Amino acid sequence: MPELPEVETIKRGLQNKIVNLKIKDIKVLNPNSFQGDTQKAEKQKVNKVWRRAKVLGLDLDNNLTLLFHLKMSGQLVYQGKRLFVGGHPTQDMKDQMPNRSTRVIFTFSDNSKLYFNDQRKFGWIKLLDQIKDLTFLKDLGPEPLDKSFTxxxxxxxxxxxxxxxxxxxxxxxxxxxxxxxxxxxxxxxxxxxxxxxxxxxxxxxxxxxxxxxxxxxxxxxxxxxxxxxxHFVNAGGEKGYFxxxxxxxxxxxxxxxxxxxxxxxxxxxxxxxxxxxxxxx
DNA sequence: CACTTGACCTGTCCGC
DNA sequence: TGCGGACAGGTCAAGT
Known part of the structure; x- marks a missing residue:
């Protein structure tokens, strides 16, 4: 879905919610949606949430990064006291989480949850080394909202x-x-x-x-x-996504x-x- | 190298 | 109501 503005919105929303939370558990419902060893991310604290182009990154304590690409139909839904939804709007958003397009579920130490939903399964999550594995990001063109983009x-x-x-x-x-x-x-x-x-x-x-x-x-x-x-919505959902x-x-x-x-x-x-x-x- | 096309998946909508 | 085809906010690999 999501282009730069949507991923940026997700980044800002998640920043206020999951930084400093510890990941307790990662449940992968669709194997192809997650690349890497989930156990290496469990028990780790989220230090930083960032964005490069349409890619979202969560830096962890152990110098690994969880990278997300939502492609055409991905969404991230954070369920704490309220629901925070970012990504391609679908009717599923009004459903209870998880729903039929939920592919990966993160549970944090305070029992809040982050759902990775992706109807078309094009999106991915990768667990990568911050130093060694993130070099591919340099092949991306400049960030259009940077001052340097003249x-x-x-x-x-x-x-x-x-x-x-x-x-x-x-x-x-x-x-x-x-x-x-x-x-x-x-x-x-x-x-x-x-x-x-x-x-x-x-x-x-x-x-x-x-x-x-x-x-x-x-x-x-x-x-x-x-x-x-x-949207920040009540658990019962709210219209206006479209x-x-x-x-x-x-x-x-x-x-x-x-x-x-x-x-x-x-x-x-x-x-x-x-x-x-x-x-x- | 520049550029195009099809493949990857699931779901919905529209016309017959 | 059912069926077929087109289409959906992205990226790859393979083709010309």
Missing amino acids: VEVLKEKISKRKNMAVKVAIMDQTLISGVGNIYASEACFDAKIDPKKKVGNLSEPEFRALHQGIIKSLEDGITHGGSSRA LDYANVYNREGDLCKRCGGMIKKIQLGGRGTYFCPNCQS
């Missing part, structure tokens, strides 16, 4: 893909990390750029607009993610909020892509 960096990174559609290029995690299918459409809309325009045909002002569009859509996502994508704030994503046939044109859906790089043909050129 227009020049964006241009330098994506310009080697001159024949690639802009929207496809900004989703390439080795060029820029964290932008997925929703925010790629939203960023192009914000920048008034046709998502299928080739990178090589972008003007200087368009590079600047794209840079701002990426940052703005991700920041908006984090702002809304806190209130609409991830609250939709996007300008173009999943809005085929709707009228453009900016110019009144009609939002169109096309395929780009095999992914559904939404834009307003009237004001994105």
Whole structure:
């Protein structure tokens, strides 16, 4: 699901809840969802919760890290006194935990629980060595919300893909990390750029607009993610998971909020892509 | 190397 | 109601 803003929201939520808690037990319901020896994480305290691109990390006392990737359908549900839910919203979220898509269950020493739910089983959890095994993260492109992510960096990174559609290029995690299918459409809309325009045909002002569009859509996502994508809810659940704030994503046939044109859906790089043909050129 | 396509899974929705 | 196909917020490997 989850793109940068959703994983960031999960990180912030979990930070306040599980740092300093000790993992008592890990129960793996689907073997392929967890790689590593669960026993090495048991009895360990969570020291830090962090995010890199769409990857979430929990640093443990013994210099091991639990890494999470939620892929298309992953969720993390923390059940303490209340429920904290982050990830791709599904109807299952209203269910009691665990539910039929629960793949791994963490129990902490205070008996609170963290459920890893993943309908499509694409997601994973890995237990890795902080020094030796995390080097693969360096293959990821820059974090778009870092100060160091300037227009020049964006241009330098994506310009080697001159024949690639802009929207496809900004989703390439080795060029820029964290932008997925929703925010790629939203960023192009914000920048008034046709998502299928080739990178090589972008003007200087368009590079600047794209840079701002990426940052703005991700920041908006984090702002809304806190209130609409991830929820603190009562155990009985609460509606509102599907609250939709996007300008173009999943809005085929709707009228453009900016110019009144009609939002169109096309395929780009095999992914559904939404834009307003009237004001994105 | 640049770029595309299919595979990985499960579930839901939509048209016949 | 049942069935088939398309589709879903991500990434790999294998292909051209």
